[in-house]
Amino acid sequence: MFKLNQLIVGIFLFLSSLFSCQQKGDFQSMNVEEFDSLIQNEDIQRLDVRTLAEYSEGHITKTININVMDDSFASMADSLLRKDKPVAVYCRSGNRSKKAAAILSEKGYKIFELDKGFNSWQEAGKEIEK
16 A cells, blocks of 8 residues: 555656646746846846837846847847857846747857846846936
């Protein structure tokens, strides 16, 4: 009976690991303070993946803008970003930046992503540029 219970628990743990919510791609999500500290390094490329309209309303300084929802996102990223330097990516709330991070990490970029996005950056009172 004990071995049967162990088997059932083992199967349950195995199946739950298959269906657990995991981020796709190989990138690191960061909170505002970690992200702010990271981008102080001049070697870090800064990427805003929101729409141009959102970007125009305000963005983190020294960022480039490539809309992740644009069909040419991957090719534009390849033409504007360097694979030998890490990329710090963000969007409004963290959803699109996770998508972008997954795409870019699959292409070989080292990615750091602002977990709760530009909204959290503004809420923390961090500097923005318009």
